[in-house]
Amino acid sequence: MWSLKSLRIVCSPRALTLLHPNWSMASRQSVYKAAVTFSAQFMLSTGFSTKDTWHNNTNFKTLGKEEKLISCTNPVSLPRNYCTGQVKLNCWNCKQRLDKTPVFFCMSCKVIQPPEEGASYFKIMDCDYTFTLDTQKLQKRYLQLQRSLHPDNFSQRSVKEQEYSEGQSAVVNKAYKTLLKPLSRGVYMLEMQGICIEEGTDSGADSKFLMELMEINEALDEAQTPEEANKIGHDTKGKLADLTKEIDAALLKGELQAAKALLAQMKYYANIEEKVKEKLSEFM
Numbered sequence: 226m227w228s229l230k231s232l233r234i235v236c237s238p239r240a241l242t243l244l245h246p247n248w249s250m251a252s253r254q255s256v257y258k259a260a261v262t263f264s265a266q267f268m269l270s271t272g273f274s275t276k277d278t279w280h281n282n283t284n285f286k287t288l289g290k291e292e293k294l295i296s297c298t299n300p301v302s303l304p305r306n307y308c309t310g311q312v313k314l315n316c317w318n319c320k321q322r323l324d325k326t327p328v329f330f331c332m333s334c335k336v337i338q339p340p341e342e343g344a345s346y347f348k349i350m351d352c353d354y355t356f357t358l359d360t361q362k363l364q365k366r367y368l369q370l371q372r373s374l375h376p377d378n379f380s381q382r383s384v385k386e387q388e389y390s391e392g393q394s395a396v397v398n399k400a401y402k403t404l405l406k407p408l409s410r411g412v413y414m415l416e417m418q419g420i421c422i423e424e425g426t427d428s429g430a431d432s433k434f435l436m437e438l439m440e441i442n443e444a445l446d447e448a449q450t451p452e453e454a455n456k457i458g459h460d461t462k463g464k465l466a467d468l469t470k471e472i473d474a475a476l477l478k479g480e481l482q483a484a485k486a487l488l489a490q491m492k493y494y495a496n497i498e499e500k501v502k503e504k505l506s507e508f509m
């Protein structure tokens with residue numbers, strides 16, 4: 226059983242903010258707007274610009290009464306495998322044709338190129354388009370790119386090249402962060418296909434699931450020892466591992482709505498995982 230106190234905690238604006246720290250309506254809308262504008266301009270299909278869209282500073286509380294879990298499907302469906310290589314670009318410096326995109330340096334004159342707006346994070350990071358991507362390969366690619374693109378390397382170059390390196394560096398950071406964690410990776414994959422998960426009501430979660438969650442939250446609040454908190458952490462990790470498998474299977478089968486519902490659950494468990502860390506730090 227869970228008490229009124231725990232109900233209040235879980236349903237309070239603060240708790241909702243904790244549950245969805247990076248998911249704001251405003252950011253989703255801006256992402257969508259950018260996507261539509263971009264698609265219209267270039268006839269490419271992408272959900273993302275180079276702007277920071279996952280980890281913005283929008284205060285969730287400013288969203289007023291929208292403190293509920295809502296999900297929405299964008300009216301425009303973005304094709305599954307968008308190919309940024311459809312548009313042939315030329316090097317801004319030597320005008321040589323760039324044969325593949327996204328491209329960081331011109332093969333001919335070796336000069337840094339501007340970030341390509343809307344390039345798929347999977348392509349930027351040279352990763353397979355899959356939920357169970359190889360994070361070791363991702364990390365390796367990230368370090369390799371940051372080594373060559375880092376603004377420090379361009380301090381003696383033109384202002385334009387410095388700007389491009391800053392831009393490329395930022396995009397690579399964003400792509401890396403988004404793809405590293407299963408939760409943001411899954412949400413990104415759904416957004417690429419025109420499905421977004423918004424802040425809002427718990428329409429995606431049934432009452433049984435929410436009750437289970439409240440019980441875990443309450444148990445965590447009442448944990449008296451690190452062992453008790455660790456036990457909850459361990460169980461949560463197990464849940465997250467199960468969800469990862471289920472989400473992968475749903476995405477492979479193209480069951481996007483099922484994947485969306487599972488990702489919503491993953492969000493809650495990821496939040497509990499964070500709270501376990503906080504709790505453990507209290508025992509230090």
Ligand SMILES: [Zn+2]
Pocket residue numbers: 316317318319320321331332333334335336
């Ligand atoms: Zn060139």
